[in-house]
Amino acid sequence: MDELLLSKVRLGVVAELLNFDWVAFSELVRALDVSNGNLGAHMSKLVDAGYVEEQKSFVNRRPLTRYRLTKRGRDAFASHVSELQALLKEAT
Amino acid sequence: MDRIDAAQARDHIEMIDRILAESQPRLWAGGEFFVIWGTAAAYITILFQLVNVGVVGSATLWSVPFVIAGCTVYSIVRGRAMQSGIARTSLVQREFFNVLWLTLGLAFVVNVAAFRLFPGIAGAAIWSVAQAIVLLYIGIHGNRRAQIAGILVVASLVVANFVAPSLSAYVLAAGMLAGYTGFGVSELLSRD
Numbered sequence: 001m002d003e004l005l006l007s008k009v010r011l012g013v014v015a016e017l018l019n020f021d022w023v024a025f026s027e028l029v030r031a032l033d034v035s036n037g038n039l040g041a042h043m044s045k046l047v048d049a050g051y052v053e054e055q056k057s058f059v060n061r062r063p064l065t066r067y068r069l070t071k072r073g074r075d076a077f078a079s080h081v082s083e084l085q086a087l088l089k090e091a092t
Numbered sequence: 093m094d095r096i097d098a099a100q101a102r103d104h105i106e107m108i109d110r111i112l113a114e115s116q117p118r119l120w121a122g123g124e125f126f127v128i129w130g131t132a133a134a135y136i137t138i139l140f141q142l143v144n145v146g147v148v149g150s151a152t153l154w155s156v157p158f159v160i161a162g163c164t165v166y167s168i169v170r171g172r173a174m175q176s177g178i179a180r181t182s183l184v185q186r187e188f189f190n191v192l193w194l195t196l197g198l199a200f201v202v203n204v205a206a207f208r209l210f211p212g213i214a215g216a217a218i219w220s221v222a223q224a225i226v227l228l229y230i231g232i233h234g235n236r237r238a239q240i241a242g243i244l245v246v247a248s249l250v251v252a253n254f255v256a257p258s259l260s261a262y263v264l265a266a267g268m269l270a271g272y273t274g275f276g277v278s279e280l281l282s283r284d
Contacts, residue, residue, distance in 0.1 A: 008103075015108045
C-alpha cells in the first residue's frame with residue numbers, strides 16, 4: 001500500500017483533486033472539513049512526494065494557492081485503491 | 093502507519109466514493125464569450141452580404157479585423173481573469189476550452205487562409221459549423237439549452253442551403269444570433 005495515502009486526509013485530498021484541473025486550498029479545507037494548519041502539513045507531504053502540483057498567485061491582492069494532481073499522484077491513487085479493494089475482497 | 097485493516101479500508105473506499113459522487117464537475121460555458129462571438133459572426137456575415145448587394149460601401153469591411161481583434165483581446169483578458177480566480181477548475185472544463193479554441197481557431201484559419209476554397213457565404217457557413225460543434229459539445233455534457241442552441245445553428249445551415257441565395261447570409265446570421273448569442277444570454281441570465 002502507498003504509505004502517503006494511508007492517511008485519510010491525504011487520500012481525501014487526492015480524491016477531491018481527481019476530477020479537477022486546479023482546486024484552491026480554501027476549497028479543500030471546506031470540502032474535507034479540516035483546519036488550515038492540518039491541511040497545510042498534509043499538502044506539503046503530497047507536494048514533496050510529487051503527487052500534487054502547487055500554484056501560488058494573487059487575485060485582487062489576496063493570495064490564492066491552488067493544487068492539481070500530477071500523473072504520479074493519479075497512478076499512486078489508482079494502485080492504492082486497487083490494493084484497498086483487494087484487501088476488502090480478501091477479508092470477505 | 094504500515095498497514096490498515098479491512099474496516100479501515102472499507103471506510104477509506106466509502107470516503108472516496110462519497111467524494112467522487114459529490115464532486116461531479118459541471119461544465120461552465122461562460123456566457124459572455126458566446127454573446128460577443130455570436131454577435132460578431134452575425135455582424136460580419138450580414139456586412140459581407142450588404143457589401144455584396146451594394147447597400148453599403150466596401151470600405152466598411154475594414155471594421156471586420158477590428159471587430160475580430162476586439163473580440164479576441166476581450167476573450168483572452170476575460171478568460172485569464174476568470175481562470176485565475178476560480179476556486180475549482182474541472183478537467184471537463186479544460187477540455188471544453190480546448191475544444192472551443194481549436195474549433196473557432198480552425199474556422200478562423202479556414203476563413204483567412206483558405207478563402208479560395210470557401211468563398212463568399214461558405215466562410216460564414218464554416219463559422220456556423222464551428223459554433224454548432226461547440227454548442228453540441230456543451231450539450232452532450234448535459235446542458236439542454238446548448239443542445240437546443242446547437243440544433244438551431246444546424247437548422248439555420250440547412251435552411252440557408254435551400255432559401256434564395258440572396259437570403260442565405262441572413263438565415264446564417266439569424267442562426268448565429270439565436271443559437272450562439274442566444275445561448276450566451278441564457279447562460280448569463282442563469283448565472284448564480
